[in-house]
Amino acid sequence: MQRRGSIEVICGSMFSGKTEELLRRLKRAKIARQKVEIFKPAVDVRYSEEEVVSHDKNSIPSTPVEHSSNILLLSSEVEVVGIDEAQFFDKGLVDVCQQLADQGVRVIVAGLDMDFRRVPFGPMPALCAIADDVTKVHAVCVRCGRLANYSFRLVANDKQLMLGEMQEYQPLCRLCYNKEAKGER
Ligand SMILES: [Zn+2]
Incomplete structure (x- = not known):
């Protein structure tokens, strides 16, 4: 029987629980005895080289890759591909996800929808466009307690790529x- 592939995108600001939601879906796929692989960009080395670690330290082993094309090479025989911090990948990630889904793979992508200036981030807008399903998750505004969409940068630095925690960013x-x-x- 031919497998039906798909692309799911989980997007939102920092501290919105994107990685937690990605891990929740991947853990369920594992319980269903599906072959799962997780990839993240090699730039994200905040905690661990080998694991996708969310902010609550809930982790699943993962493979850091330099370029989106490596994901295709490393995904043979895989049924579910998880991709974390997708905003840091090159634009080629969009085609990679489409190819995997066309081959019958369930692709689940998590990433920041906007950078600290509220500009759509890297391949994320295109991924949202081609996805079968998009889930936007929200953080909580640290000033007023409403739902937060934005990652406000507290330190003066114009670089788009800056990894961070609560000291550097606030939802x-x-x-x-x-x-x-x-x-x-
Ligand atoms: Zn607020």
Whole structure:
């Protein structure tokens, strides 16, 4: 029987639980005895070279790769492919996901939808467009407690690629983001 492939995207700001949701889906696939592989960009070495580690230290072993094309090479015989921190991958990731899904693979991609300036991040907008299903998860605004969509950068640095934690970024809602951006606090 031919397997039906698909692309699922989990997107949102920092601290929105993207990785937790990715791991939840992958763990369920593992329970269903499916062959699962997880990839992440080699730039994300915050905690561990070999594992996808979410902020609550819930982890599944993963493979860091330099380029999206490596994912195709390493995914033979795999039924479910998880990709974490997809925003840091090259734009070739979009074609890679499409090819895998066309071959019958279930692809689950997690990544930041926007950078700290609220600009769509790397291959994420195109991945959202080609996905069968998109889930947008939300953080909680640290100023007012509403749902937060944005990752506000607390330190002065214009580089788009800057890994971080609570010291460097805060989840903010639209209202609080705009107040911060105007320097009203
Ligand atoms: Zn707020």
